[in-house]
Amino acid sequence: MIVKPRIRGFICTTAHPLGCASNVREQADMTRELGTVEGCKTALVVGCSGGYGLASRIVAGFGCRASTVGVSFEKPPESEKPASAGWYNNAAFDLLANEAGMKSVTFDGDAFSHEIKRQVIDELKANYEPVDLLVYSLAPPIRIHPDSGERFRSVIKPLGEPYEAHTLTLDVLNGTGRLTPVSLDPATEEETTSTIAVMGGDDWRRWIDQCADEGVLSADFKTIAFTYLGNELTYPIYRGGTLGQAKEDLDRTCLELNEKYGSEGAEALIAVLKAVVTQASTAIPVVPLYFSILFKVMKEANTHEDCTAHINRLFREQLYATTPRRLDEKGRVRMDNFEMAEVIQEEVRQRWENINEDNLGDLADVEGFAEDFLKIFGFGRDDVDYDAELLDLTNVVRS
Ligand code: NAD
Numbered sequence: 001m002i003v004k005p006r007i008r009g010f011i012c013t014t015a016h017p018l019g020c021a022s023n024v025r026e027q028a029d030m031t032r033e034l035g036t037v038e039g040c041k042t043a044l045v046v047g048c049s050g051g052y053g054l055a056s057r058i059v060a061g062f063g064c065r066a067s068t069v070g071v072s073f074e075k076p077p078e079s080e081k082p083a084s085a086g087w088y089n090n091a092a093f094d095l096l097a098n099e100a101g102m103k104s105v106t107f108d109g110d111a112f113s114h115e116i117k118r119q120v121i122d123e124l125k126a127n128y129e130p131v132d133l134l135v136y137s138l139a140p141p142i143r144i145h146p147d148s149g150e151r152f153r154s155v156i157k158p159l160g161e162p163y164e165a166h167t168l169t170l171d172v173l174n175g176t177g178r179l180t181p182v183s184l185d186p187a188t189e190e191e192t193t194s195t196i197a198v199m200g201g202d203d204w205r206r207w208i209d210q211c212a213d214e215g216v217l218s219a220d221f222k223t224i225a226f227t228y229l230g231n232e233l234t235y236p237i238y239r240g241g242t243l244g245q246a247k248e249d250l251d252r253t254c255l256e257l258n259e260k261y262g263s264e265g266a267e268a269l270i271a272v273l274k275a276v277v278t279q280a281s282t283a284i285p286v287v288p289l290y291f292s293i294l295f296k297v298m299k300e301a302n303t304h305e306d307c308t309a310h311i312n313r314l315f316r317e318q319l320y321a322t323t324p325r326r327l328d329e330k331g332r333v334r335m336d337n338f339e340m341a342e343v344i345q346e347e348v349r350q351r352w353e354n355i356n357e358d359n360l361g362d363l364a365d366v367e368g369f370a371e372d373f374l375k376i377f378g379f380g381r382d383d384v385d386y387d388a389e390l391l392d393l394t395n396v397v398r399s
Contacts, residue, residue, distance in 0.1 A: 001390050003082050005379045007172050010282040012085075012377045016386065019378025020088035021095075021396035027055065027308040028096055031062040034312055039064035039320035040133035040222070044120070046071045046111050046207060048093075049086025050376065051278030052226050053137030055311035057093060060133060063315055067103035067128055068093075071111050071120060073140070077393035085279075085377045092396045103128065111138055112203050114146045121214050130218040131211060136204045136225040139280030143198040146206075154198035155242055156284050157187035163236040166355075168288040168366065172374060175367040177292070179357060182285045187242045199246035201225070201253025208257055208268075220265035223257065224319065225250055226273050229336060230290075231345055233352055237286050251330060271314055271333040276307050277372035288369060290348070293355065294339065296365035297347045303338040306372075310335060 006014045043060035047053035048070030060066040074087035082088075090106040097104035105123060109116040124131060143152045162185050169180045187195070204225055211217045227247045230238045238244060250270060257268035275281065275291050282288060298304035305313065318325050318333050326334045338344070351363040360366060374380035 001080060001393065002387060003390060004386065005173065005374060005377060010170070010288070010373070012172075012373075012379075014377065015082050015085035015088055016378035016384065017082065017088045017091075017390065017393060017396045018398055019375075019381050019384045019386075020085050021092035021378075021398075022381050022383055023375060023378060024054070024058070024089050024092040025096060027058045028062040030308055031059050031312055034063065034316065036065065037063040037315050037320055039315055040066045042066055042129045042131045043068045043133040043135065044071070044124070044131045044211070045069070045135045045137065047135075047137035047139065048072050048106065049074050049090050051137070051139070051276065051280060052273060052307055052311060053135060054086075054089055054093070055307040056135040056137060058308060059311050059315045060135070061093070061097050061102055061104065062100070063312065064320075065102060066133070068097065069120060069124060069128065069131075070104075070106040071116060072106065072108060073110055074108050076108075082393050088378060088396055091394070095396060110144065111207075112140075112143050112146055117207065117210055121211060121216055124211075124216040125214070128216075130221070131216055132218045132221050134207065134211065134217070134221065134223040136207065136223065138203070139278070140198055143203070145197070152194040152197040154195045154246070155187055155191045156237065157184055157191060158236045158241045159192065159245070160186055162186060163241075165237075165286050166289060167286045168292055168364070168369070170288065170366070170370055170373070172370045175370040177360065177364075177366040177370075179289070179355070179360060184237070184285060192242050192245050195242040196246045196249045199243060200249030202249075204250065205253050205257065208261070212261065217266070220267075221261075222267045222269065222319065224269045224271055225254065227251070227270050227332065228275070229272050229340075230275070231340070231348070233349070234287060234290050237284065243284070251332070254331075269319070269333055270331075271318070272328070272336045273314075274305060274310055274336045274339040276310065277369060277376065278307070279376060282373060289355075289364065290352070292364040292366050292369040293348050293351045294344070295368050296363065297344055297351070298338065299365060299368070301344060303341070303344070305338070
């Protein structure tokens with residue numbers, strides 16, 4: 001079978017096994033080149049198959065040389081249908097980690113469910129040292145509540161009043177885009193509550209409580225979840241919208257976890273991360289335009305980072321550094337310092353105000369955005385022959 005990208009808007013329904021494996025290998029190599037980090041020994045990464053969760057697992061494994069257990073919700077291949085990109089990333093990670101002599105196992109299923117927590121904890125009890133780092137990096141569209149069976153859907157909407165702006169509509173395969181208007185009605189109270197149920201802190205707390213109760217966490221464990229703040233351009237749709245409410249719930253959960261477990265030496269943290277192209281972030285309206293302007297400005301200033309570079313900096317400069325952390329007034333680790341630098345933000349603001357169809361390619365990194373998007377699915381790499389026939393869709397190793 002020959003696998004080509006099949007794209008609808010910001011969704012790609014195919015993924016290339018060898019391209020995904022090359023992505024993971026490249027991220028592992030990049031991490032190894034930065035040297036060893038004195039950090040975690042056993043990491044559990046919930047949301048391990050893409051974006052910031054995958055990068056965290058790679059840095060825990062190939063930076064700290066930790067054993068890792070991953071949890072994600074990915075689809076295996078079917079006879080004529082490739083697996084999801086995350087499934088290939090997991091397969092490639094497990095293979096590379098095992099080759100490098102590190103223990104690694106991945107569970108695919110719903111992280112919100114009692115069943116997956118049970119399976120993961122049983123595995124940890126049987127085969128792993130206590131977890132000293134739990135990374136919580138989920139970005140799910142829905143949650144089936146594990147106790148009530150109720151189904152919650154996360155919506156990305158403003159609060160209070162409608163929001164109108166422009167966004168970037170991308171022609172991924174040509175690396176071009178156009179500006180299109182978006183108009184979003186404000187969320188209802190029910191939609192806001194639902195989004196908090198999906199993207200807030202309840203499930204993070206459940207993972208920590210159950211792992212602690214069942215003795216699979218070390219007394220001095222660290223746990224970290226990720227958030228985004230952004231600026232006034234993204235405020236109505238992100239921090240000031242339904243997602244922002246969910247992220248505030250995550251902030252509250254962090255405080256509660258510290259109150260509950262802090263006296264034993266454990267630590268819960270929220271890291272404010274920079275904008276990167278992932279499956280989750282491209283689903284947010286308006287964000288693609290802001291991101292592509294931001295990337296161009298940050299690349300020009302030489303401060304742009306991809307997921308792996310960013311998470312390497314998080315581990316090496318903040319999480320496991322001996323120097324004081326860069327915290328804000330809410331105690332969050334600020335990794336978005338390059339993105340939020342005033343000189344960057346001022347330039348982004350100027351370009352946002354002046355951008356139009358004619359200067360889009362000059363003011364925004366539309367091509368780079370399209371490349372990053374294709375790369376999530378293992379496409380657009382120079383080292384993969386995309387015309388070659390694949391005989392086995394489960395194989396992430398070049399034959
Ligand atoms: P992503 O889409 O790349 O990854 C999401 C992960 O969640 C995948 O591993 C997926 O399999 C997993 N997942 C989703 N639903 C699941 C379920 N029910 N059970 C098990 N696994 C499930 O997302 P991302 O952008 O890396 O986001 C991760 C976190 O980082 C989120 O909290 C997000 O808000 C935060 N963040 C992202 C950005 C950004 O620009 N992408 C910036 C700052 C913070």
